Amino acid sequence: MSTGARFTKWGLGFFVFGVFLTFGVIGHYCVGASADVGELFRRNVTLWWACPWTLSVAIVQGGGLGMVVFGLSSLVAGRKSGGEGRGSLPLTLCILGLLGVFAIGYPGYFVFNSIWPDFYYRYDPVGKNTWLLGQAFFFAIYFVGIVLSFNIVRRALDAVPGPSVTIAESGEAS
DSSP: OHHHHHHHHHHHHHHHHHHHHHHHHHHHHHHOOSSOOOHHHHHTHHHHTTOTTHHHHHHHHHHHHHHHHHHHHHHHHHHHHSOOOOOHHHHHHHHHHHHHHHHHHTHHHHHHHHHSTTTTTTTOHHHHHHHHHHHHHHHHHHHHHHHHHHHHHHHHHHTSOOOOOOHHHHTOOO
């Protein structure tokens, strides 16, 4: 049960942290791009939503909500089945994954931008792909944690005793 509670607490924390990070996105929209955006970027702006941090904020928020779902599911299943799922590895992987996505996608953006100036706003496939692959790597770590958590919660839910209803009790007997 403690793992489910920790999953839920971390998930709620990541969700609130993502809400806080949205202020940076709003500030970016208010100030505007720091670079002269070219025609290629303007054609692709609907995909990118014009702010480099949008992707990492969305992953942190969505990932946090996913952790809440698995944490609460684990708590409920643990109470109903009388057992406790073991899940410190999935929790660790989810935390590491979301912190990594944040680190690469949000503050890491400034590091990547110092190496590949304006990589986000102009055609620089090396800078942009390196930055995106870094986020994808940590999202994959999160994904492995969620899959492991899914299996733990699924097994715990399978252990929940179902109601034993006879045909006569259900009203289907003739």
